[in-house]
Amino acid sequence: MRDQLEPIWDRIRTEMRRDVADFKFHIWLDPLELAGVERETLFVRAPDHIRTWVRDRYLPIVREAAARGYSPDAVIQIVDEQWQPDEARSAPADTEAPLTNLNPKYTFEQFVIGKGSRFAHAAALSVAELPGQAYNPLFIHGRPGLGKTHLLHAIGNYVQRYGSGLSVRYATVEQFTNEFVDAVRARDTQSFKERFRGVDVLLLDDVQFLADKARTEEELFHTFNELHDSGRQLVMTSDRSPSELQAVADRLGERFGSGLVVAVEPPDFHVRRAILEKRARLDSVEASPDLVAEIAGRVTTSVRALEAALIQVVAYASLRGEAPTPDIARKLLDKLGPDRRSQKPTVEEVLTATASLYGLTSKEIVARDRRPLVAQARKVAIYLSRELTDKSLPEIGRRLGNRDHSTILAAVRSLSGDIERDSDLAQAVDKLKRQLAAPA
Numbered sequence: 001m002r003d004q005l006e007p008i009w010d011r012i013r014t015e016m017r018r019d020v021a022d023f024k025f026h027i028w029l030d031p032l033e034l035a036g037v038e039r040e041t042l043f044v045r046a047p048d049h050i051r052t053w054v055r056d057r058y059l060p061i062v063r064e065a066a067a068r069g070y071s072p073d074a075v076i077q078i079v080d081e082q083w084q085p086d087e088a089r090s091a092p093a094d095t096e097a098p099l100t101n102l103n104p105k106y107t108f109e110q111f112v113i114g115k116g117s118r119f120a121h122a123a124a125l126s127v128a129e130l131p132g133q134a135y136n137p138l139f140i141h142g143r144p145g146l147g148k149t150h151l152l153h154a155i156g157n158y159v160q161r162y163g164s165g166l167s168v169r170y171a172t173v174e175q176f177t178n179e180f181v182d183a184v185r186a187r188d189t190q191s192f193k194e195r196f197r198g199v200d201v202l203l204l205d206d207v208q209f210l211a212d213k214a215r216t217e218e219e220l221f222h223t224f225n226e227l228h229d230s231g232r233q234l235v236m237t238s239d240r241s242p243s244e245l246q247a248v249a250d251r252l253g254e255r256f257g258s259g260l261v262v263a264v265e266p267p268d269f270h271v272r273r274a275i276l277e278k279r280a281r282l283d284s285v286e287a288s289p290d291l292v293a294e295i296a297g298r299v300t301t302s303v304r305a306l307e308a309a310l311i312q313v314v315a316y317a318s319l320r321g322e323a324p325t326p327d328i329a330r331k332l333l334d335k336l337g338p339d340r341r342s343q344k345p346t347v348e349e350v351l352t353a354t355a356s357l358y359g360l361t362s363k364e365i366v367a368r369d370r371r372p373l374v375a376q377a378r379k380v381a382i383y384l385s386r387e388l389t390d391k392s393l394p395e396i397g398r399r400l401g402n403r404d405h406s407t408i409l410a411a412v413r414s415l416s417g418d419i420e421r422d423s424d425l426a427q428a429v430d431k432l433k434r435q436l437a438a439p440a
Contacts (some may be wrong), residue, residue: 110282124155131233141262143344147303347385350381360373
């Protein structure tokens with residue numbers, strides 16, 4: 001069995017090394033090993049101290065590498081070190097997980113409340129206690145990595161435990177879209193509707209990615225209406241408020257904002273320290289008060305970045321056979337530099353990266369130049385600025401040659417269609433996305 005697995009994993013490892021820096025590869029991906037294969041599903045073992053982080057942040061990289069090195073339809077399951085190949089047919093992914101997709105670790109008890117998240121936490125708890133009665137819909141927005149997804153899962157876990165049999169479904173908008181597209185292709189939309197319209201609580205993550213998906217927006221519009229009109233609960237998250245979702249259909253944006261809209265703000269130092277202390281207890285990680293204070297003082301952008309920094313320091317110290325110390329934290333975090341997981345790229349950075357890929361200058365892209373190569377590079381820069389930055393369409397237009405809102409929106413929609421038809425263009429855009437916003 002091992003002789004059969006090693007060539008497959010060697011190809012996948014080679015692909016993964018192309019997508020991340022050597023340092024990150026050695027800490028997070030090198031310890032992984034292929035434990036078993038069943039048709040298109042690859043079971044990948046991960047050590048305890050990195051498993052959660054690999055599953056939460058590196059799964060897309062492993063999946064993409066497997067698609068290139070094994071099969072375009074590859075499915076990745078991250079398993080523990082005790083998992084054996086004969087467990088494949090009864091793996092958790094084939095039983096309870098697809099019904100809810102909830103992470104059992106994300107509960108209200110594990111959420112550290114701070115000044116910037118108190119209102120969102122209280123609203124989420126009220127919804128969990130009284131689905132369809134407290135606030136419906138509930139819309140939670142804020143920068144990536146501040147705990148929005150945690151609150152969604154906490155609602156779902158609470159309802160499953162105390163909701164007297166109420167049904168729950170969690171999905172990202174990407175999952176909702178993919179399932180809908182698959183249903184349309186299979187000419188079986190009825191089963192899709194039953195999965196999403198037949199639940200008592202629907203939790204949708206990252207609704208900002210609905211932009212320019214007309215058929216998905218239409219389906220979600222009807223799903224929203226059916227659930228809301230029948231008194232069932234909807235909770236959504238986004239990196240921006242409903243009023244700022246300018247590329248989402250107006251009627252859908254209005255419904256998103258028709259209930260309670262709450263924001264999640266970055267945590268202060270005391271909350272960051274409490275988050276690290278709780279994370280260390282949950283993961284049985286050795287973290288002294290001085291180490292916690294050092295990391296909490298240095299990493300200020302998001303909860304996700306904070307937990308990542310702790311895991312990186314502990315993993316780095318473990319690989320060196322040392323105890324994690326404030327000194328190691330200082331050296332490692334200085335070496336890593338600014339946190340790119342939670343710090344969004346600027347429009348200027350998107351422009352520079354796009355210009356480099358196309359062999360142009362930033363000035364050429366923003367100029368009134370209609371040459372095909374320049375025009376395509378410009379559309380790519382506009383599209384990625386909309387996808388990866390927190391700037392509005394008018395602001396993106398101003399920074400890319402003082403173009404108006406309608407021109408920017410047309411470019412985004414045009415490139416979305418081009419990507420679907422042109423696989424080479426799709427790969428180029430994906431490469432830029434990973435370069436500008438790759439997980440650390």
